[in-house]
Amino acid sequence: MIVKQEKIYQDKEIYKILNPWVRKWFKSNFETFTQSQKQALLDIHHGSNLLVSSPTGSGKTLTAFLSIISQLTTLADMGKLEDKVYCIYISPLKALDNDIEKNLDEPLKEIEKIAGKELGIRKAVRTGDTSQYQRSLMLKKPPHILITTPETLSILLCAPKFRDKLKDVKYVIVDEIHSLADNKRGVHLNLTLERLQNLAGPFTRIGLSATVYPLEKMARYLVGYQDGEVRDCKIVDVNYLKKLDMKVLCPVEDIVESDPDETNNALYEMLHGLIKSHKTTLIFTNTRSGTESVVFNLKKRFPDHYHQNNIMAHHSSLSKELRLEAENKLKDGALKVVVSSTSLELGIDIGYIDLVILVSSPKSVSRALQRIGRSGHRLHEKSKGRIIVVDRDDLLECSLILKNAVEGNIDKINIPENCLDVLSQHIYGMAIESPWDINDAYSLIRRSYCYRKLSENDFVSVLSYLAGEYTSLEDRYVYAKIWVDYPEKRFGKRGKLARMLYSTNIGTIPDRSAARVKCGGQVVGRIEEDFMEKLQKGDTFVLGGNIYRFNYARGMTVNVTPSSGPPTIPSWFSEQLPLSFDLAVEIQKFRDIMDGKFRYGRTREEITDFIHQYLYVDQNAAHSIYHYFREQYLYAQIPGLKNLLIEFYTGFGNRKFVVFHSLFGRRVNDALSRAVAYIIAKKYRRDVMISVSDNGFYLSSEGKIGGLEAFKELKSENLEDILVKAIDKTETLAGRFRHCAGRSLMILRRYKGQEKSVSRQQVKGKILLKFVKDLDENFSILKEARREVMEDYMDLKNAKKVLKLVEEGKMDLKQIDTRIPSPFAFNLVAQGYLDVLKYEDRIEFIRRMHQAIIREIGG
């Protein structure tokens, strides 16, 4: 059962269970226990599973470790500390692992000093960076506290000798669990924990999480299931403790009227002003290119204030050395400002930050809180965050983020389930451990939260794939990774290289095809392959806040020289964060309220006062929002949760456009738009262009498209079937298929001692997909790629919810015709990204194109 731990223990009670030396150490360092420690320590001591949700700076780490250290100290004192691992700490980042190891150093040393004798409690970090030598040391003298990453832990489970050292693990701590649970790394870890439990027997699971909703789901994810019932877990929630000082700022008085240049200038003036009046500022942008551009512009516009030594960028495309330099400079207080995309969101130690600025909407309430929580690192100190908006849609979005953050409404977390590619890795790993009974393996897998509903069919399809049954019998020796004996219900590993293949190829983070950028022989960063392809000799671009000129590319290395002047290529492709569904619904509700105000003829004053109060924004912002809605109301009508507005207009060359004002976030719109486009394409037998954004989507075609009729054909029951067909020929599916094939070990990154280049894999991914489709519609990797596209990349579940609203009559469909796009449609039309739904047969398409070209030439 999952229960909330409301009980707050007295200091006295807690001291009673602590080892006297540890107690003494604690008393000499702290006055009292933090809230989370008061609620958690006794339960950990008694071996209860526990999920602790609290903001950074609230002593979370010590909450997790204190009672464990105490028990290890007692064991050491009695001379009973054995050469084995007692506690495993897992975090998503190597940097965080290293921080934790350092943070444990002091208490362990001091406790030893107090004890007056050698206790010999060992701790060690083990990641992909750990040298062969260190690893062999760990085997001889295993750390009592093992600090590691999800990937390394699953490799250790298959390490023949080290595996033995894990047989008595008593505690597992998962830090930053929220950042793992919503993606495949978390799915992977989830099953790893069950495999560990199978080896070590029950252990205490401790999860440390930032603010997420619902915590109960996160707890289920942490503890898993036993015999179909969720295991016991207590939840400690101390989120209300940290105070928020959060504001939305408009760089200009009226963001509706100002032109982009003006807004941009004002944005940098505002940034500069804020940075000047604080000690250290952390700026978050949503993309890596945005990060680059902010650093570049601050340096360019205020050369007297910002230079190489006091401003740095920090994002995942930069080299490890540059990122480490930024982190260290931050810790030393040497930087005035650091600009990051997502890489500084997690709890690595970055010293004292007194202001966090978010440039443009972070797209979800929880992300906003996570980012802003990076400031004011001590408990009881306010977290100070400012969100600067860049346009009117941004203003509205950020205002609702502010409202919901202040009122404590956080977006729901999404945890992927039944991922068959991750399952392939695990079954392979299990086979390497030992031969298995098929049923035993199936029940072990279903103990994991992410696989609790795994069907037997899917499980068997993965076994069949791993056994190479998709190839001819005579070729199977090349492809089969395991043997399966169906009559005897057993499976096991095949091939001498199995363990090596497994340990060098597992993991869930796809290899991005990134090219190294070299300047004067030194690697200065990485750029994505798509971007590299766009570069032509002489182009200049920004990387790490500096400008470089592109000279030439050789393989996956790009040669550049430092340059100056404005970059010729403004940015590189970077995945924009999608707007969270829950936040989208909040915005829609606000639109409904505003619609009502205008309909009932409320005065300008009444409405702006309402906005000011309801959204906690200043008068300027309230005026801008008022104007934006008024324009839309007068020109067309205000769409919302009760009214789905569908707008028709004719563009260039008589091209027909139909805009759906479905503000449900890009993931939902992606699903809806492709399904509608598919219906249209089939009906009118022609290709349909799709453009998707957070605020809606539009379709366009060379002739009539009947968008409304097509949308009406879409039902919550038929959406999934239509979508499967609609994504069939897309680049998205091909790309995801390659990733899934990589995770399923159909494409091996490292094979026969060589690392394979990603660009080679990329081309081959397409070939693979082409082949696999002919092979079997239900091939497990193909099925997973489809699931990933529909459920993780898109949001099928909530798209169905939207269709349900229409079916139940809660949302009306309203059609209007406009000459030019309405104000709300404006950004949507300008910012969406394009794709095409191919309907025409390849041969029809070729014939048509041939005719068109011949007509042009022949005249």
Place this chain on the structure above:
Amino acid sequence: MKSKTIMDLNQIYGAKIMDLALIVDNYMVISDLHLGYEQSLNADGIMVPKFQYPLIKARMEEIIKRSTCQRIIVNGDLKHEFGRISRQEWNEALNFLEFLEKHFKEIILIKGNHDNFTRFIAKKTDLEVLETFSLENFRIMHGHKIPSHLTRGEGETIIIGHEHPCIGLRSGERLEKIKCFLKTKYNGFNLIVMPSFNFVTEGSDILQERPLSPFLKGNPKKMEVIGVENFEIFPFGDIKNITAVKNDDNH
């Protein structure tokens, strides 16, 4: 455009296009089969199963059915691996040569850049591997290098492979690649570039990528593109025109 008869449309310098093959007199020419490609992918850690060979054979049977040629020329790159002969290559290449023997009186193998070891396979079937082959006015060679004895040509036609040409047709966001023949000139010779006879990829897009073959270095001024797709022939005219149309087509 001048009106052309159907005859003209599938002819290049007197050679007849038959899907991915070219027919010269009583000879059928095919090029760039790259047998054994999958095994080389496997060695790269990409566990794609074998799928090409049955497709190649089936297409070949289709072509044979529609022609009366007695002789076949494989214009280079019968197999894929540079350095050695993989197990798959042995099996498929021998099987393919047997298949050709059944349908043709004579088999001529031209050496491609991937064919360092093809002679061993050829020996098994008592065949030779030639650098070039001459046939009336036609000189057939793989095209990865220019033979030293090749002087200025007059009225003669060179047929090469190696390039794997295709063209990308783009409409809006949609892109489809289609295999094609190229008709151009080289140093006084007529030049025909053949598409590849394999189904792994369509080839390299001549509108985008730089040519590989020394015969095409410096991009010939005039180059006609003839697309082929499943026995249909699509003469696109000169490459410059296609590029011009594409630049217009920006709406």
